[in-house]
Amino acid sequence: MNKIRMVEQQWIKKDIPVFDVGDTVKVYVRVVEGDKVRSQAFEGIAIAKKGSGLRETFSVRRISYGEGVERTFHIHSPNVEKVTVVKKSKVKRAKLYYLKKNK
Numbered sequence: 001m002n003k004i005r006m007v008e009q010q011w012i013k014k015d016i017p018v019f020d021v022g023d024t025v026k027v028y029v030r031v032v033e034g035d036k037v038r039s040q041a042f043e044g045i046a047i048a049k050k051g052s053g054l055r056e057t058f059s060v061r062r063i064s065y066g067e068g069v070e071r072t073f074h075i076h077s078p079n080v081e082k083v084t085v086v087k088k089s090k091v092k093r094a095k096l097y098y099l100k101k102n103k
Helices: 002-008 098-102
Strands: 024-033 036-050 057-064 067-074 080-087
Touching: 024 067, 036 067
Parallel strands: none
Antiparallel strands: 024 036, 024 080, 036 057, 057 067
């Protein structure tokens, strides 16, 4: 197990901010369109975090034009340029899947 962690350390990002489930985050994703590369922001509430190390993921949900939109991101993916915390919140659950039913 230590050998796997040692190999994964070279791809783990160090500049990821600490955020919890319930916080409003803005995720900047690298989008490739033809031969152009641009950055696209996705802002919403972090509803779930799971995994550890290189396989850590988080889900973000927002309401866009009256429809709920969810995206799951790998924290250490090269396509995730940066993550910023817009607003901190305090929740009493580890997963906020109940937000799907309300909106």
